[in-house]
Amino acid sequence: MKTDQIRDAQGEIGRGLIIGGVFLTAVKMLSALSPEYLDAELARRLQGAVAGMVSFIYANAVPKSPLPLSRGACDPKADQARRRFVGWCLTLGSLGYMMAWLFAPIESAGGLAMCFLGTSLLTAMAGVIGIIRLDSQR
Amino acid sequence: MNAVFKALADPTRRRILQLLQRRPMTAGELADPFAVSKPTMSAHFSVLLNADLIQAEKIGRTITYRLKMSVLEEALLGFAHAVGVNVTHNRRTPVLARVKAKGL
Numbered sequence: 506m507k508t509d510q511i512r513d514a515q516g517e518i519g520r521g522l523i524i525g526g527v528f529l530t531a532v533k534m535l536s537a538l539s540p541e542y543l544d545a546e547l548a549r550r551l552q553g554a555v556a557g558m559v560s561f562i563y564a565n566a567v568p569k570s571p572l573p574l575s576r577g578a579c580d581p582k583a584d585q586a587r588r589r590f591v592g593w594c595l596t597l598g599s600l601g602y603m604m605a606w607l608f609a610p611i612e613s614a615g616g617l618a619m620c621f622l623g624t625s626l627l628t629a630m631a632g633v634i635g636i637i638r639l640d641s642q643r
Numbered sequence: 644m645n646a647v648f649k650a651l652a653d654p655t656r657r658r659i660l661q662l663l664q665r666r667p668m669t670a671g672e673l674a675d676p677f678a679v680s681k682p683t684m685s686a687h688f689s690v691l692l693n694a695d696l697i698q699a700e701k702i703g704r705t706i707t708y709r710l711k712m713s714v715l716e717e718a719l720l721g722f723a724h725a726v727g728v729n730v731t732h733n734r735r736t737p738v739l740a741r742v743k744a745k746g747l
Contacts, residue, residue, distance in 0.1 A: 564714065565714045565715050566713055567714075568710070568711075568712060568713060568714060568717070569712065569713045569716075571698060571709055571710075571711060573700065581666070581667040581707070582666040582667065585666065585667065585709065589664075589710075589717075592713070592714045593714055593717075596715075
């Protein structure tokens with residue numbers, strides 16, 4: 506059981522490093538290509554979209570890693586509700602972030618993208634606090 | 644990904660996933676609303692486990708099933724439910740086909 510947990514943790518760290526590496530390489534490449542080979546505006550948009558994609562990948566996977574039931578403090582119902590809520594909020598926020606960078610006018614793309622992600626983060630935090638309060642009242 | 648589509652193509656399995664969206668449940672609790680035999684339910688559980696959409700944890704003598712779906716997989720479940728995707732008899736998964744052939 507412990508070996509499985511160690512293997513899972515190692516896999517997660519490996520995946521994180523790969524995603525981080527791909528993200529940094531993509532950003533570096535886009536910077537290098539701009540402005541000679543790639544339009545500066547397009548490079549900026551793509552950098553934002555790549556950042557949104559990384560956030561999207563992580564947010565999408567949030568509900569897929571529930572805590573083990575054997576862990577003493579784990580209330581499986583609340584844990585599941587929290588993870589699903591946070592996962593949905595952040596996934597939609599990341600999607601909005603990506604879309605804003607790709608399609609909004611470049612002057613307002615960054616601000617709009619941050620609005621999407623910030624709102625989703627605040628909603629996720631408020632939701633988690635709400636679920637914890639509801640759970641402690643029972 | 645093919646395993647996920649296969650798992651979501653059956654209405655019984657989709658209903659199991661919808662029940663698990665509310666809270667984690669034991670095998671008995673999940674089997675109650677369905678008029679199917681235990682081996683058929685076990686076959687459905689194994690298809691869902693194989694697709695990594697649910698997680699089984701044994702505590703004592705009880706197996707508790709929990710949802711293990713990513714946001715996109717949940718969206719796919721909602722879509723499959725809304726559209727009413729259904730498998731035809733001859734396209735059933737091998738496990739279910741075996742159970743049906745045995746007449747269990």
